[in-house]
Amino acid sequence: MATKLIYFAWVRERIGKPEEDVELPAGIETVADLLRWLKSRGEEYEHALQYPDVIRVAINQEHVEHREKIAGAREIALFPPMTGG
Amino acid sequence: MSGAVVPVVRIQREDFDVAAEIARLSEGRADIGAVVTFSGLCRDEQGRLSALELEHYPGMAEAEIARIASEAIERWPLHGLTVIHRHGKVRPGGNIVLVVTASAHRQAAFEAANFLMDYLKSRAPFWKKEHHADGSAGGWVDAKEIDDKAAGRWKAPSK
Numbered sequence: 001m002a003t004k005l006i007y008f009a010w011v012r013e014r015i016g017k018p019e020e021d022v023e024l025p026a027g028i029e030t031v032a033d034l035l036r037w038l039k040s041r042g043e044e045y046e047h048a049l050q051y052p053d054v055i056r057v058a059i060n061q062e063h064v065e066h067r068e069k070i071a072g073a074r075e076i077a078l079f080p081p082m083t084g085g
Numbered sequence: 086m087s088g089a090v091v092p093v094v095r096i097q098r099e100d101f102d103v104a105a106e107i108a109r110l111s112e113g114r115a116d117i118g119a120v121v122t123f124s125g126l127c128r129d130e131q132g133r134l135s136a137l138e139l140e141h142y143p144g145m146a147e148a149e150i151a152r153i154a155s156e157a158i159e160r161w162p163l164h165g166l167t168v169i170h171r172h173g174k175v176r177p178g179g180n181i182v183l184v185v186t187a188s189a190h191r192q193a194a195f196e197a198a199n200f201l202m203d204y205l206k207s208r209a210p211f212w213k214k215e216h217h218a219d220g221s222a223g224g225w226v227d228a229k230e231i232d233d234k235a236a237g238r239w240k241a242p243s244k
Contacts, residue, residue: 009140009212010225061145063208077142077210081228084139084170084211085125085182085202 003070005038007048008079011055014048024070031057032066034076049078056081092154093167096146101169101183110165110187117164119191121198123184129177135218137226139181141172142210153204157186160200161193168201170211200239207236 002021012018028037032052039049049055057064058077070076093109095101103122111117127137150168157166165187175181184201188194207228215223 006142008142008210009214058142058145058210061142061148063149077145079142079210080212080225081233082207082210083213083226083228084141084209085206085232 003073004075006075006077008077010080011048011078014044016044029069029071030066031059031064031068031070031076034070035066035078038078054081055079090158090163090165092151092158093165093169094147094150094154095167095169096141096143096150097169097171098173100171100180103180103183103185106167106169106183106185110167110185114164116189117187118189119194120185120187121191121194123182123198123202124180125182125202127175127177127179127181129218132218134177134215134223136174136176136216137181138174138214138216139170139172140212140214141170145210146170146172149209150205153201153208156204157197157201161186161188161197163188163193163197166197166201168205170205170209172211174216203232203235203239206232 003024004019004021006019007015028034035049035052035055038045056079059070059073060075103124107120107122111120154166154168163186167185169183171181184198186194186197213226215226217223
């Protein structure tokens with residue numbers, strides 16, 4: 001099943017696209033696993049996810065921690081710390 | 086006493102009118118004794134900026150602010166609550182965000198507005214990009230640790 005990944009702010013700019021559908025390989029169980037796998041997909045991902053600890057993640061439009069399981073996620077968003085308000 | 090308070094949450098490109106938003110909460114009611122408004126505006130940082138551009142996560146922005154608003158309604162005896170957050174390009178002096186809280190007494194209205202802004206800053210999916218007045222490329226605004234700390238002070242004591 002394809003998972004929709006969405007990127008915002010400098011994560012979007014560095015990866016070079018606002019969103020994509022990916023087939024997650026077996027063994028990618030948590031948000032941290034996903035970040036590690038994405039980072040290995042090329043220079044632009046390496047640049048965007050150089051410091052994975054600062055990346056904030058939402059699954060199905062709700063904030064989650066990096067240890068969260070991603071099974072059943074339709075939409076996973078990656079973005080920098082928020083600066084609204 | 087009316088039923089449960091339904092917060093007004095709007096994410097929009099257009100400007101808002103503070104007086105009209107206060108009137109929307111208080112008109113036709115006699116139980117509101119206090120209305121607090123907070124407006125966040127775009128600064129020019131001593132002439133350095135020509136604008137801020139606000140990116141947001143459509144769908145989640147509304148949902149997250151609604152979650153924060155519901156929490157405020159649970160914690161304080163509010164009669165009304167409005168949150169408006171703009172996206173797109175905002176020039177210095179322009180409005181970015183508005184929080185309006187209405188209650189019988191001022192303390193609840195002040196505290197709820199303060200709580201809402203602290204939580205919006207650290208949890209609502211918006212990102213600001215600077216546009217420089219001299220035409221040079223602007224960067225993304227860095228999140229401030231102090232904003233996370235400000236949100237942390239509202240955490241309920243552990244049971």
